[in-house]
Amino acid sequence: MRRVTTSAPGKLMLFGDHSVVYGHPCIVTAIDQRISVVVEKHEEHVFALSAPDVGLVEYKKPKNQLGLHNVPRGVTFLETLYKVFLDRYPQNDGIFVETKSQFSSSFGFGSSSAVTVAFGRALMELYEIPFVELDLFRMCYQAVMEVQGVGSGFDIASAIWGKTIYYVKPAKVVEPLEIESIPLIVGFTGVKADTATIVRMVEELKTRKPDFVQHIFDQIEEITNLARSAISARDWRAVGQLMNQNEELLEELGVSSKELDALIGAAKDLGEAHGAKLSGAGGGDCMISLGEDKQKIEDAIAMKGGEPMNVMANAGGVRVELCE
Numbered sequence: 001m002r003r004v005t006t007s008a009p010g011k012l013m014l015f016g017d018h019s020v021v022y023g024h025p026c027i028v029t030a031i032d033q034r035i036s037v038v039v040e041k042h043e044e045h046v047f048a049l050s051a052p053d054v055g056l057v058e059y060k061k062p063k064n065q066l067g068l069h070n071v072p073r074g075v076t077f078l079e080t081l082y083k084v085f086l087d088r089y090p091q092n093d094g095i096f097v098e099t100k101s102q103f104s105s106s107f108g109f110g111s112s113s114a115v116t117v118a119f120g121r122a123l124m125e126l127y128e129i130p131f132v133e134l135d136l137f138r139m140c141y142q143a144v145m146e147v148q149g150v151g152s153g154f155d156i157a158s159a160i161w162g163k164t165i166y167y168v169k170p171a172k173v174v175e176p177l178e179i180e181s182i183p184l185i186v187g188f189t190g191v192k193a194d195t196a197t198i199v200r201m202v203e204e205l206k207t208r209k210p211d212f213v214q215h216i217f218d219q220i221e222e223i224t225n226l227a228r229s230a231i232s233a234r235d236w237r238a239v240g241q242l243m244n245q246n247e248e249l250l251e252e253l254g255v256s257s258k259e260l261d262a263l264i265g266a267a268k269d270l271g272e273a274h275g276a277k278l279s280g281a282g283g284g285d286c287m288i289s290l291g292e293d294k295q296k297i298e299d300a301i302a303m304k305g306g307e308p309m310n311v312m313a314n315a316g317g318v319r320v321e322l323c324e
């Protein structure tokens with residue numbers, strides 16, 4: 001029996017949070033924390049899953065009932081992806097999937113998109129379907145939208161293409177930035193954010209105050225475009241200043257939180273960081289900062305109750321690790 005192992009990276013949004021949902025560009029970097037997936041064909045017509053990281057072992061569902069009944073939270077993305085995959089590439093057998101994550105789903109590193117992408121890539125390899133990034137993107141984006149109903153797909157693109165990309169939804173633009181590394185410092189607030197709720201909150205604000213929100217998004221787009229050039233030029237001081245400007249606009253949108261403000265403030269007050277901002281939807285999860293003295297900034301974050309995260313930016317995208 002053939003077994004395929006794949007892995008896909010988590011991500012951190014650098015610029016363009018929220019505005020990317022409305023067709024503006026963003027910049028996202030893949031991180032060196034990965035989720036791996038092992039697949040093999042199952043002789044029964046079932047979707048069988050073992051995902052100990054989310055407390056699931058021996059989950060099993062007949063193929064003709066995919067997506068029906070109560071689907072546990074940790075399974076939804078994979079079960080939906082499998083359904084989407086079978087609609088496109090019908091198969092006679094079933095599948096056994098095993099997942100393993102290097103990071104907690106609480107950090108906001110995009111565990112759902114990473115595991116979906118890793119599974120999609122593994123299915124393509126197992127059934128010898130030629131790998132085209134955009135095909136995998138479309139399949140995963142459809143699954144994520146079916147589950148979540150909202151989202152720009154930036155996290156899926158990051159898990160597929162990896163590195164640091166300039167992105168416009170839905171993968172209309174995917175432009176890798178030519179850099180080796182980013183002096184990124186990451187602090188976890190300890191609070192898990194609910195992305196879909198915050199995205200809907202912004203949507204509601206946009207309905208109530210369309211001009212106000214549009215003006216913010218236009219400014220974020222300008223900042224994101226300047227950041228694209230500054231990152232490519234490795235001008236980290238300029239990138240940091242742009243981060244601060246992006247953060248101010250996100251605060252105007254009302255998506256920050258007191259925990260995020262405390263950690264961002266700590267990094268900035270120290271005078272060592274080039275800049276700092278929240279990353280992703282806001283409301284919790286992680287903040288990011290740029291600076292050469294990583295240790296000093298991490299200590300300042302820890303002093304304010306944050307948890308410094310040891311992650312490297314600009315990691316590789318989805319890949320096949322092993323075919324046995």
Ligand code: PMV
Pocket residue numbers: 013016017018019020021108109110150151152153154155193195199279280281282285
């Ligand atoms: O909270 P995260 O890390 O999943 O990021 C959400 C980013 C948003 O722009 C707010 C939503 C999206 O899908 O782009």
